[in-house]
Amino acid sequence: KQEVTQIPAALSVPEGENLVLNCSFTDSAIYNLQWFRQDPGKGLTSLLLIQSSQREQTSGRLNASLDKSSGRSTLYIAASQPGDSATYLCAAPGEGNQFYFGTGTSLTVIP
Amino acid sequence: SAVISQKPSRDICQRGTSLTIQCQVDSQVTMMFWYRQQPGQSLTLIATANQGSEATYESGFVIDKFPISRPNLTFSTLTVSNMSPEDSSIYLCSVEGREDYGYTFGSGTRLTVV
Numbered sequence: 001k002q003e004v005t006q007i008p009a010a011l012s013v014p015e016g017e018n019l020v021l022n023c024s025f026t027d028s029a030i031y032n033l034q035w036f037r038q039d040p041g042k043g044l045t046s047l048l049l050i051q052s053s054q055r056e057q058t059s060g061r062l063n064a065s066l067d068k069s070s071g072r073s074t075l076y077i078a079a080s081q082p083g084d085s086a087t088y089l090c091a092a093p094g095e096g097n098q099f100y101f102g103t104g105t106s107l108t109v110i111p
Numbered sequence: 112s113a114v115i116s117q118k119p120s121r122d123i124c125q126r127g128t129s130l131t132i133q134c135q136v137d138s139q140v141t142m143m144f145w146y147r148q149q150p151g152q153s154l155t156l157i158a159t160a161n162q163g164s165e166a167t168y169e170s171g172f173v174i175d176k177f178p179i180s181r182p183n184l185t186f187s188t189l190t191v192s193n194m195s196p197e198d199s200s201i202y203l204c205s206v207e208g209r210e211d212y213g214y215t216f217g218s219g220t221r222l223t224v225v
Binding site: 042043099103 | 112117121144152153154156159169201203205212213214215216217218219221
């Protein structure tokens with residue numbers, strides 16, 4: 001069964017800092033991996049989808065990397081802003097094409 | 112990517128009652144997924160709903176407690192039956208988009224059972 005782990009569980013940084021969120025997965029036979037953002041009490045917003053054939057995906061200040069062989073993905077946020085404060089979740093497919101989610105990293109960007 | 116309209120966004124319900132959550136997708140999709148997110152936890156898949164067949168439930172979830180309807184390729188409902196405070200969670204529906212977009216989620220239903 002796919003297991004997804006995210007480190008750190010919580011992160012607090014001053015505005016303007018660059019930061020890295022980590023995601024690891026146990027079953028490397030994945031066809032993609034997806035990063036989401038969740039605001040308190042809300043649904044999920046897709047940030048980036050990385051296909052298994054890709055190593056990186058970029059969207060604005062966000063950059064996600066994927067290393068299947070080591071079972072890791074990172075989400076890099078450049079020049080963080082208070083509006084980036086949210087919980088960030090990564091998800092990877094597993095048996096039966098079910099998507100398995102990590103427990104998330106709760107990010108607070110301090111003005 | 113697909114756009115999902117999920118209703119209600121939140122509700123406070125009495126124990127023993129039932130709540131039906133609706134998800135409407137702006138395009139036809141084969142599979143729709145229902146997730147639960149308990150307070151402070153990550154998402155857990157409840158069931159996968161295919162049009163024209165019974166939903167497939169994950170371990171720990173049963174049809175009597177979480178009946179699902181999938182009358183067509185753009186709509187699904189999840190009912191949380193005979194609710195107890197332990198059912199207080201965020202419930203989310205999801206669809207798998209085209210290859211470039213991955214999964215899309217509804218805005219979630221925040222349920223509080225008192």
